[in-house]
Amino acid sequence: MKYIKDHIMFIFPMLAILFGIESFIVFDRMSKSYEQELRADYSMLVLTSKPMELSRFKKLDGSISSVDIMEKRSIVEEMAKGMSGISAEDIMQSLPYFYTVHLGKYLDAKAIEKIRGKLIASEDIKSVETFDQSHNSSYNLFLFIKIVLWVFVGFMTLSSLFLVIKQMEIWQFSHKERMQVMEIFGASTMLRSGILFKRAIIDAVMATILTSALFAFLRFVWVERSNIEILTKNKKLLFEYQDIAILGSIAMLIVIVAVTIVVVGNREGKL
Amino acid sequence: MANIISASHLTLGYSNNDVDIIKNANFKIKKGDFVFITGPSGSGKSTLLRSFYGQLRPTSGNLLVGAQDMSKISKKKLQELRTHFGIIFQDYKLINEWSVAKNVVLPLIIAGYNVDMQETQAKRLLKHVKLSEHADRLPLELSGGEQQRIGVARALAKNPTLILADEPTGNLDEYSSNVIWDLMENANEQLDATVVVVTHRIPNIFSIPYRHLIIENKGIYEVH
Ligand SMILES: Nc1ncnc2c1ncn2[C@@H]1O[C@H](COP(=O)(O)OP(=O)(O)OP(=O)(O)O)[C@@H](O)[C@H]1O
Ligand SMILES: [Mg+2]
Secondary structure (H helix, E strand, O other): OHHHHHHHHHHHHHHHHHHHHHHHHHHHHHHHHHHHHHHHHOOEEEEEOOOOOHHHHHHHOOOEEEEEEOOOHHHHHHHHHOOOOOOHHHHHHHOOEEEEEEEOOOOOHHHHHHHHHHHHHOOOEEEEEOOHHHHHHHHHHHHHHHHHHHHHHHHHHHHHHHHHHHHHHHHHHHHHHHHHHHHHOOOOHHHHHHHHHHHHHHHHHHHHHHHHHHHHHHHHHHHHHHOOHHHHHOHHHHOOOHHHHHHHHHHHHHHHHHHHHHHHOOOOOOO | OOEEEEEEEEEEEOOOOOOEEEEEEEEEEEOOOEEEEEOOOOOOHHHHHHHHOOOOOOOEEEEEEOOEEOOOOOHHHHHHHHOOEEEEOOOOOOOOOOOHHHHHOHHHHHHOOOHHHHHHHHHHHHHHOOOHHHOOOOHHHOOHHHHHHHHHHHHHOOOOOEEEEEOOOOOOOHHHHHHHHHHHHHHHHOOOOEEEEEOOOOOOOOOOOOEEEEEEOOEEEEEO
16 A cells, blocks of 8 residues: 555656656647648739749749639639730739748748838839738737646646655655665676666656547547547547657656665765 | 774764763774674774764864774765674674565675676575575564674675674573584684674684773773
């Protein structure tokens, strides 16, 4: 009973840390994928007096990844039918060229304003429409959530780390007698702390498995049943196998740091 | 033969206490010696042994153990030195969450022996101290005298070059005491171990030559 309690007292804060970190990983993945979607959707409208190649746009700003020219002939021909004396060619001549410009990475309003400035400075470009309003607010919301999550996870990790170290000290205390006897018989620090390490590593592995299992369950079972469309669509983002490795390494790091703190802080008592 | 312990003007005391326990003591223990140390309760017998295995550093004077200066021995050297000792404590100092058998082979665990070797040696040692049937029990389930014998078996586990024993028969009846004295004699004679034993009574029947040091008024003197 005491044995189980000892382990739970260590696994619990460990779980809290790993849960927080995994949540952050998942959110980061979701925001990246959302960014990608936004980027695919986002474009600027550029009006030019001459036809322009992608390379010329790129020279003006490196973040431009592709341009599509808007096909206007069919519309113009349609218009010309209704007007006598004006040929479609004439209209085509007088109209500027319309380009939809896509960006290679996701940028905030300020950066987009900068690009706009660069484009408009070119004498062939007559006008640039950025549609930055809607674009910016959703991005800001994402950034905000990300920062809040960072603070939350950071705080949780820190306070859980204290619990982990506290539990280690309790272990250390109950092992003190054994450690002292072993020391008098010439055991190295490593050997004396071995049991502490072994225990902590077992618990770290347990916490990693539990956290991974929880998120795997969310992805493979819960989401299917939930019928929440945005989640079903993005269920892959909820858990990836590499997360086990990330969580495992973090758990090990925490264990090593915690055991080291306890062992170093508890040298042989001088008489 | 060379000295294994040599003290000159040795003074011992505890940092939480200003009084000296041992003051200005001079003595030598040669390799292969069998030495009894006696003295009244509280005279500093356990304190002296502690200085031999480096748990207490000299306040002043000089103490050499196995060519190491105990005033300035490094942690690493001390660790190495201790693996050659077999220490028996007045209060046993067993690891209570370990089985009797595991306690006995602690020096072998520290030396990195494999589990098979540990088991074979545990059997042999427990037979010597007549505790074979208790191998799998926990120390606290045994009597004081039995626990003391675990401590003795542990001290002998790795053929130590120096045995430091603090009242090894303090809790034993005459029969068990004689078992222990036989083991000590044997370790000294057959295995060339130097033996230093603190005791309040030197056994009547002792078949090998021995020396007797006595602690009196903070000094250490040889009894001839
Ligand atoms: N850890 C300690 N801190 C301070 N003083 C101590 C400590 N251990 C022992 N002493 C003191 O040192 C003196 C000698 O103690 P020690 O245990 O060496 O006596 P001893 O000769 O072994 O006695 P006994 O025959 O009763 O075992 C005593 O006065 C004791 O109070
Ligand atoms: Mg004593």
